[in-house]
Amino acid sequence: NAGVTQTPKFQVLxxxxxxxxxxxxxxxxxxxxWYRQDPGMGLRLIHYSVGAGITDQGEVPxxxxxxxxxxxxxxxxxxxxxxxxxxxxxxxxxWGQLNSPLHFGNGTRLTVT
Amino acid sequence: xxxxxxxxxxxxxxxxxxxxxxxxxxxSGSPELFWYVQYSRQRLQLLLRHISRESIKGFTADLNKGExxxxxxxxxxxxxxxxxxxxxxxxxxxxxxxxxxxxxxxIP
Numbered sequence: 297n298a299g300v301t302q303t304p305k306f307q308v309l310x311x312x313x314x315x316x317x318x319x320x321x322x323x324x325x326x327x328x329x330w331y332r333q334d335p336g337m338g339l340r341l342i343h344y345s346v347g348a349g350i351t352d353q354g355e356v357p358x359x360x361x362x363x364x365x366x367x368x369x370x371x372x373x374x375x376x377x378x379x380x381x382x383x384x385x386x387x388x389x390x391w392g393q394l395n396s397p398l399h400f401g402n403g404t405r406l407t408v409t
Numbered sequence: 410x411x412x413x414x415x416x417x418x419x420x421x422x423x424x425x426x427x428x429x430x431x432x433x434x435x436x437s438g439s440p441e442l443f444w445y446v447q448y449s450r451q452r453l454q455l456l457l458r459h460i461s462r463e464s465i466k467g468f469t470a471d472l473n474k475g476e477x478x479x480x481x482x483x484x485x486x487x488x489x490x491x492x493x494x495x496x497x498x499x500x501x502x503x504x505x506x507x508x509x510x511x512x513x514x515x516i517p
Contacts, residue, residue, distance in 0.1 A: 395499075
């Protein structure tokens with residue numbers, strides 16, 4: 297099993313550009329989520345999904361879109377990148393039970409200039 | 410909404426000394442609490458969850474509902490314990506909220 301796979305590992309964007317961060321998991325997990333990690337801020341939830349076709353907003357959803365057309369994939373879209381979106385992005389997945397731990401991807405380091 | 414507080418950003422300890430990372434939470438429901446660890450250049454990974462009541466790599470954490478705390482402890486720090494540690498709380502919608510993290514540096 298590959299677990300949670302994120303691509304790309306690094307990305308540099310200009311302000312206003314759009315891009316999609318990819319996330320795929322091969323563990324048949326129902327729950328998937330996106331976090332951003334910023335110094336001194338910890339990890340903050342952007343969007344999450346409890347199953348295919350279902351998505352919801354987290355703590356910091358503005359500027360990001362998601363979709364969940366399959367169980368395996370949960371892409372994160374930046375429609376018009378801003379410097380404030382410079383961050384490290386982590387995708388994570390888990391089973392639906394409350395005591396199930398999250399499995400994280402390796403992260404995508406995004407810089408917006 | 411749930412909230413997780415980790416008061417110290419940076420904790421430096423000597424090898425062999427005890428380590429305690431404080432975590433307090435606020436949540437109106439019954440909490441599911443976790444500690445995650447991120448070693449240098451590695452992905453975040455689960456260290457402990459309160460429901461398991463186990464010791465992992467010498468670390469333990471006890472849920473104290475009266476004090477709304479879930480402090481992480483290890484009696485004797487090792488150099489390989491140097492990492493970023495996050496306390497996290499899962500709500501009834503399966504959303505995991507993280508604290509701001511503690512950077513632990515173990516001095517040889």
